[in-house]
Amino acid sequence: MKRILVVDDSPTIRRMMIASLRGLRDVEFDEANNGLEAIERLALAPVSLMFLDLNMPDIHGVEVIEFVRGHKAYSDIPICVVTTRGDEESRAQVLEAGANVYLTKPFTPQDLVAQANKLLADG
Amino acid sequence: MPENEFNAQFFEQFLDDYFAESDEHLRSVRRNLLALEDSLAANRAIEKNVVGELFRSFHTLKGISAMANVSAAETLAHYMESYLRLLRDGQTAFTEKGLNALIKSTKKLEEIVAARRDGGEIPPIEIEIKLLESLTIDGEIVESRPPSEIESIASQNLRADKSLYLFTFLSSAELAERGVNVNSVRERLQAIGTIQKSTPAVKEGGKIAFEFVVETGSDESVFAAWQSDGINFEKIETEARETAVARESKISESQKSGLFGQSNVVRVDLARLDELMLMVGELVISRAKLAEQIRQIENLLPSGEWRSLQELNHAIERQLRNLRDGVMRVRMIPIGEIFERMQFAVRDLARETGKRIRLEITGENTEIDKLLVERMLDPLLHLVRNAVSHGIEDAAAREAKGKSPEGKIRLHAETIGETVEIEIMDDGRGIDRKEVAKRARTRGLLNADENLDESGLLEILCSPGFSTREEADKTSGRGVGMDVVRRTVDELGGEIKLETETDRGTKFRIQLPLTLAIADALIVAAGRERFAVPQSNVREVIEIETGALRQFENNEVIEYRGAALPIVRLARVFALEEKARGAFHAFVVGEGKQAVGIAVDRIIGQSEIVIRAINDRLAQTPGISGATELGDGRVVLILDVSAITRRLKQKI
Numbered sequence: 100m101k102r103i104l105v106v107d108d109s110p111t112i113r114r115m116m117i118a119s120l121r122g123l124r125d126v127e128f129d130e131a132n133n134g135l136e137a138i139e140r141l142a143l144a145p146v147s148l149m150f151l152d153l154n155m156p157d158i159h160g161v162e163v164i165e166f167v168r169g170h171k172a173y174s175d176i177p178i179c180v181v182t183t184r185g186d187e188e189s190r191a192q193v194l195e196a197g198a199n200v201y202l203t204k205p206f207t208p209q210d211l212v213a214q215a216n217k218l219l220a221d222g
Numbered sequence: 223m224p225e226n227e228f229n230a231q232f233f234e235q236f237l238d239d240y241f242a243e244s245d246e247h248l249r250s251v252r253r254n255l256l257a258l259e260d261s262l263a264a265n266r267a268i269e270k271n272v273v274g275e276l277f278r279s280f281h282t283l284k285g286i287s288a289m290a291n292v293s294a295a296e297t298l299a300h301y302m303e304s305y306l307r308l309l310r311d312g313q314t315a316f317t318e319k320g321l322n323a324l325i326k327s328t329k330k331l332e333e334i335v336a337a338r339r340d341g342g343e344i345p346p347i348e349i350e351i352k353l354l355e356s357l358t359i360d361g362e363i364v365e366s367r368p369p370s371e372i373e374s375i376a377s378q379n380l381r382a383d384k385s386l387y388l389f390t391f392l393s394s395a396e397l398a399e400r401g402v403n404v405n406s407v408r409e410r411l412q413a414i415g416t417i418q419k420s421t422p423a424v425k426e427g428g429k430i431a432f433e434f435v436v437e438t439g440s441d442e443s444v445f446a447a448w449q450s451d452g453i454n455f456e457k458i459e460t461e462a463r464e465t466a467v468a469r470e471s472k473i474s475e476s477q478k479s480g481l482f483g484q485s486n487v488v489r490v491d492l493a494r495l496d497e498l499m500l501m502v503g504e505l506v507i508s509r510a511k512l513a514e515q516i517r518q519i520e521n522l523l524p525s526g527e528w529r530s531l532q533e534l535n536h537a538i539e540r541q542l543r544n545l546r547d548g549v550m551r552v553r554m555i556p557i558g559e560i561f562e563r564m565q566f567a568v569r570d571l572a573r574e575t576g577k578r579i580r581l582e583i584t585g586e587n588t589e590i591d592k593l594l595v596e597r598m599l600d601p602l603l604h605l606v607r608n609a610v611s612h613g614i615e616d617a618a619a620r621e622a623k624g625k626s627p628e629g630k631i632r633l634h635a636e637t638i639g640e641t642v643e644i645e646i647m648d649d650g651r652g653i654d655r656k657e658v659a660k661r662a663r664t665r666g667l668l669n670a671d672e673n674l675d676e677s678g679l680l681e682i683l684c685s686p687g688f689s690t691r692e693e694a695d696k697t698s699g700r701g702v703g704m705d706v707v708r709r710t711v712d713e714l715g716g717e718i719k720l721e722t723e724t725d726r727g728t729k730f731r732i733q734l735p736l737t738l739a740i741a742d743a744l745i746v747a748a749g750r751e752r753f754a755v756p757q758s759n760v761r762e763v764i765e766i767e768t769g770a771l772r773q774f775e776n777n778e779v780i781e782y783r784g785a786a787l788p789i790v791r792l793a794r795v796f797a798l799e800e801k802a803r804g805a806f807h808a809f810v811v812g813e814g815k816q817a818v819g820i821a822v823d824r825i826i827g828q829s830e831i832v833i834r835a836i837n838d839r840l841a842q843t844p845g846i847s848g849a850t851e852l853g854d855g856r857v858v859l860i861l862d863v864s865a866i867t868r869r870l871k872q873k874i
Contacts, residue, residue, distance in 0.1 A: 109243060111239040115233065135404045135420060135422060136404055136405055139404045142429070185303065204289055205288040208229060
């Protein structure tokens with residue numbers, strides 16, 4: 100069973116993401132509505148893939164990526180950033196910090212499923 | 223199905239989530255805009271965390287609107303976000319013009335979301351975008367204020383009565399199971415002070431810890447007890463403070479996860495709660511039937527066994543009441559949410575009319591059924607608008623009367639027993655009774671020789687189509703829409719009262735039941751019928767000797783607390799068979815001069831009733847608001863007390 104962590108401060112977006120990915124085989128979901136919670140969830144149960152928003156109330160998504168990449172126990176977790184249009188200037192910074200994929204909202208269910216399949220297979 | 227059509231349908235199922243979340247953010251936006259306006263008025267620097275929260279709200283609104291395919295909202299939110307980013311980063315000064323643009327655009331955003339919800343036409347956004355664009359362009363020319371002018375919690379000097387602490391929370395699966403996690407710890411810390419910085423760290427054994435720098439005035443004993451929850455602390459001494467604060471300033475938005483950071487809130491569709499309440503209602507009726515059955519078999523069972531059955535019945539009754547209260551509590555929200563919207567309306571109108579108005583809000587934490595709040599929103603807005611447009615005088619007129627140039631409007635709410643009382647008060651000119659009377663006479667609503675007391679005045683103001691203002695003033699003229707205010711309050715089983723005094727002001731007092739579905743009621747008999755009267759309407763039950771009745775202007779009255787109390791015989795209201803008797807009971811409704819005694823043959827007792835509205839228009843009767851079922855299976859009608867007393871007033 101693979102575990103996908105969905106991180107976004109909007110409950111609506113989290114529901115949309117999980118519903119989009121519901122069709123994948125052998126996956127379960129965990130969610131977090133801010134950066135610190137995301138890191139805590141990651142530590143409490145192993146995560147196979149993370150979908151991550153950037154602009155969140157406590158720490159920025161880039162800080163989450165830096166933390167994950169900076170610690171051996173988590174550094175291999177694939178990260179797909181899903182952010183709002185207009186944040187594009189952060190794209191280079193995000194990829195440099197170590198995100199695998201950069202998507203913008205609105206996403207389609209097909210986008211998410213394709214990225215999940217690819218990143219889970221690579222992992 | 224083509225892919226994009228499939229996707230449109232796929233996201234359609236989340237529209238309710240979208241509306242709920244948009245509303246939450248728009249509410250927070252309104253609150254924060256008021257804070258900005260206050261700062262501007264007081265010539266204070268704007269608070270960084272207010273700007274930060276606004277920025278985040280528009281950012282999220284942009285994101286969810288994009289997903290829900292509401293592109294007008296997405297575009298508008300994008301422009302607002304851009305302007306706020308400049309403000310946040312200190313690249314433009316905050317001005318009256320900026321405030322107005324934000325207020326206008328917020329209104330438009332609300333309209334767009336509402337239009338999407340109601341299937342209406344999405345309004346154009348060009349004007350707002352031009353406004354916001356001019357601000358962001360100006361922003362590049364305007365010399366930026368030094369960042370020190372934007373106040374941040376962090377850059378404020380540490381107050382003498384506060385200390386800085388470094389809290390370390392070591393997260394673990396055991397703690398998480400007990401509900402102790404980074405979110406709940408953060409909430410605890412926010413309750414005792416201000417979080418200035420939060421960072422994750424990995425400890426030995428791969429465990430994760432979170433470090434929070436908190437400024438607090440609380441005593442160490444408060445958080446010393448938290449060690450068993452994995453929360454340790456150390457005081458940061460004065461020398462260290464500066465570095466901690468300096469490090470903090472790098473992270474701009476870590477403070478206050480605010481309304482949206484709390485994950486232990488569940489959103490529930492109101493319709494589901496209605497269903498739940500309905501089920502509780504059915505249980506209440508079944509329990510009443512059970513009680514009836516138990517009474518009937520009293521003589522058939524040995525008394526010991528019968529008594530334990532009876533005790534069980536009482537226990538169920540108690541538990542059901544708790545269940546009912548529990549469900550009710552879930553439906554309750556603080557009335558502050560709509561008071562906030564009033565605040566917005568008052569500021570808008572004050573700006574338009576050029577009047578100076580201070581709004582005072584008390585009792586905003588009073589809780590009230592969500593449905594009642596929704597139904598009361600427009601009526602309350604109407605009363606508040608009236609207070610601004612026609613109650614409060616302009617500054618010059620007020621000063622001429624020796625009043626403070628600043629008008630005052632007070633909104634107040636409190637729970638009184640099973641009811642919630644809402645007051646809307648202004649210290650303006652009061653309602654001109656003579657003017658109202660004159661107009662009422664020309665419209666045939668009042669006889670030439672009649673005088674108006676306060677209940678009569680309210681009656682006239684609430685007559686459909688009555689207005690003391692010219693047609694052009696229709697949007698907020700007293701009278702227009704007052705009929706809707708009154709009708710809504712009636713429909714909700716509430717009461718509205720008016721007090722007004724020339725040059726002292728006007729006060730509307732609205733009493734509403736706490737919840738709609740289930741109520742405590744007095745069961746009374748008249749003729750062969752039984753009726754239920756919501757307990758919240760009943761002031762007192764009195765016994766009347768027939769000999770004490772006197773005839774007065776076509777009405778029966780008795781002396782009651784030193785005044786004449788009109789008596790209405792319920793049997794006569796519904797043309798029921800009446801028996802001559804020496805004494806009977808009456809229950810008193812209304813207060814003071816508006817009090818009326820409603821006479822019945824017998825008071826049967828008290829009971830919880832489940833209210834069902836009678837929706838069949840053919841079966842609707844004035845004076846009856848609904849029906850309910852009692853334990854013996856008989857249906858009783860629920861009296862609409864205000865309609866009955868109104869009928870009496872018309873007769874007079």
